[in-house]
Amino acid sequence: VLLALQHAVDGPQMWRAQNNVSNVSSVARANGQVWGTDLTFGTAIPVGGIGGTIIDMAEYDNSLFVFRTDQPYNVVNDKAVPVLKQMKFIPSKTNGLGAFVHDVMLFIPWAGYTLQQFYGGSLNDVTRKHMPSGRGGAYTSGQSTPWGLIEGIDAGTTCTSSVLFRNDD
Numbered sequence: 001v002l003l004a005l006q007h008a009v010d011g012p013q014m015w016r017a018q019n020n021v022s023n024v025s026s027v028a029r030a031n032g033q034v035w036g037t038d039l040t041f042g043t044a045i046p047v048g049g050i051g052g053t054i055i056d057m058a059e060y061d062n063s064l065f066v067f068r069t070d071q072p073y074n075v076v077n078d079k080a081v082p083v084l085k086q087m088k089f090i091p092s093k094t095n096g097l098g099a100f101v102h103d104v105m106l107f108i109p110w111a112g113y114t115l116q117q118f119y120g121g122s123l124n125d126v127t128r129k130h131m132p133s134g135r136g137g138a139y140t141s142g143q144s145t146p147w148g149l150i151e152g153i154d155a156g157t158t159c160t161s162s163v164l165f166r167n168d169d
Helices: none
Strands: 001-005 011-019 025-033 052-061 063-068 070-075 078-082 100-102 105-110 112-120 121-126 138-145 146-153 160-169
Touching: 001 052, 011 052, 025 052, 025 063, 052 100, 063 160, 100 138, 112 138
Parallel strands: none
Antiparallel strands: 001 011, 011 025, 052 063, 063 070, 070 078, 100 105, 105 112, 112 121, 138 146, 146 160
């Protein structure tokens, strides 16, 4: 997974997340370069222990959030710090997949079927309730627009996938 991030102090950066065959996860940072110059990634920063894998990253509040199948982490001063520990009890292969920022909030798909809104240290479940029959599934992608948010629901092979729009009003 790659993520371009505009750091408030250090300028443009590219982050790389890797999972190795021993289920050890890490991220590494490369400073911005002029066009056509290869990136040089620094020392790998371990993220979590054995058993979870990184599936996505997002920039939120001028820092890097790393989403593993077991719980999210925030990279601060080159250390991956577990955050939102209340999410740890439900591991899922889609946890954090498609996390995105809208306005001042971070939206995190979680547990295979919920969408969590993170702001000011608090989590709120903003999952669309009462979906039509056969339209349930995992929130797997999201996009912020000036008018609201767009969220994709992957229903797999047994149901019908959906795209939802939530107006900010």
